[in-house]
Amino acid sequence: MSSPALTDADAVRQVVNEYKKQGRQAFLARYNFQPAKRFLLQHEGRLYDAKAIVNAAYQAQHGQPAPHIISGGRAHSNALLEKLGFTVVDRRPTTVEGELAWRLALWAHLEATQDLAAVPPQALREFDAYGGQQGIWVDSARTSLIGLGQIAVSFLHTGADYPDDMTDDAALYHYPTTRRLGERDQAEINATKTAANLKLPIFVISKPTPRSAVRGVQLAWVEGWEDQSKLFLVTYNQAAPERIIQDDRSDESAFVLSGNRSHQSRRNVRVRPGQPRFKLEVFQRYGPRCVLSGIAVPEMIEAAHLRPVADEGSDDPRNGLPLNGALHRAFDAHLFAIEPESLEVVTRPQGPSLEELHITVSNLKDLPRKPHHDALEWRYQEWRRRTGLN
Secondary structure: OOOOOOHHHHHHHHHHHHHHHHHHHHHHHHHOOOOOEEEEEOOOOOOEEHHHHHHHHHHHHOOOOOOOOOOOOOOHHHHHHHOOOOOEEEOOOOOOOHHHHHHHHHHHHHHHHOOOEOHHHHHHHHOOOOOOOOEEEEOOOHHHHOOOOOOEEEEOOOOOHHHHHOOOOEEEEEEOOOOOOOOOOHHHHHHHHHHHHHHOEEEEOOOOOOOOEEEEEEEEEEEEEEOOOOEEEOOOOOOOOOEEEEOOOOHHOOOOOEOOOOOOOOOOEEEEHHHHHHHHHHHHHHOOOOOOOOOOOOOOHHEOOOOOHHOOOOOOOOHHHEEEHHHHHHHOOOOOEOOOOOEEEEEEEOOOOHHOOOOOOOOOOOOOOOOHHHHHHHHHHHHHHHOOOO
């Protein structure tokens, strides 16, 4: 049976405006339709149930309902809308290109309809962006339709435990380690890597407070990972990253010692925009192990700049070292330095000593990859200046 004629684009726009004013539930109830399982009209950034819109538009154009319900799907509702110049998106695509179009359409819808800092969870769930309390939401029933295995859709990130791992531009997300039955943790890790390799964005969902009834949401890209420290790097860019950071390639490019720019946040706190990426790349270069104490608990290890960000130091990992938190603070307090030629750790004449600092590795000679000489030299000369040894 062919679809009844819908030829008036203004009738579509009229019922779209009605939908906006009434809200989704009220509109669907009025016209006796269920929420669309697959196809949605995208108009001015917002998403609307395509089949319901077409049937309501027919009634607006002709003054009475269609003689029979206009079916949903490509050959009926979609075809009528697309013939009138409208865009229809598929929420259950079978191609990577379709999945990318769906995720970007959903993001545009959230931007157009929500305060992104305070989104009701239901507004995320109704279009499959969020699965509740899961750390990584895969939505395997939907994403497996593409035929490339499970693909991560969103992260739930509290940021409470590792505040330095989140900035306005990026975040480090820790691999799930829940020890659930089967291999669910590993499956979610693999699904996240698949999203990255397919250059599909993910939604990063956050809680403003631990008991908050609303959620913050950002569109992000998985830019890299480091398996030893069990960290993903996600960045909030407008487009997919050119390269997925899976291993250390820092020696392939020219070293730049300076050129970083930190900035003041609205809380009057110094923010380091590249800190999550810098930490990941430092861990990839040296491993998530303190080079001076041997501590190898990733949660205890920080990425220390040789030339600090406050002194225009770059985020090149060769301008960094992994140190445990205590030694990082001692390093920044200029209690010790590393002599750039011998790679020996040196301390101030007045102390504290290596033993007092709990430094058990007194030089960097055995590091497979070493910091850049220019970075070590800058830091050593700064240490001498600060300690009055010049």
